Amino acid sequence: MALGRKLDRIDLKILAQLQANGRTTNVDLARAVGLSASPCLLRVKQLEKAGYITGYGAHINLRQLGETVLVFTEVTLSDHRREDFARFEKAIFAVPEIVECHLVSGGYDYLLKFVTKGVVHYQSIIETLLERQIGIEKYFSYIVIKSPFVKHALPLASLFGPVGGPGDDRN
Secondary structure, three states, rough: OOOOOOOOHHHHHHHHHHHHHOOOOOOHHHHOOOOOHEEEEEEHHHHHHHOOOOOOOOOHHHHHHHOOOOEEEEEEEOOOOOHHHHHHHHHHHHOOEEEEEEOOOOOOOEEEEEEEEEEHHHHHHHHHHHOOOOOOEEEEEEEEOOOOOOOOOHHHHHHOOOOOOOOOOOO
16 A cells, blocks of 8 residues: 555545544454454554554643643745745744644745744744744734634545445545
């Protein structure tokens, strides 16, 4: 199963089930996708090896741990050579509070997602990045007031077709 190979319905069902519950047992997973345990485990291992499954983890409720602030930041670089992008990406990868980085098209170059202890903490990080002279020309910050929902599972059925049995359009 090479990366890029079209996955079959059972592979997609396995991925959908693991998105919903990465801690499911192989026996329960096999039952949910209509396989016996041994072939199911083999498929999961193949999906991992081929890079379709990149890891397993827990979703953390930050509110239980304490106050945090989520900030989206648009960043425009002063220069646009390949080495400018590489220098910027290398520098921000090392910042633990930056949890997502997206190179985008449009009016700015990058969209970053920060999780910080507060606005003062966020501003301190931005000031440090500006002092490091990693090519930031300008930035705009958007502090998140409320997140009505955050989806962790990808919409496999709408992207790649139904993953259930006949008439089952669920992920």
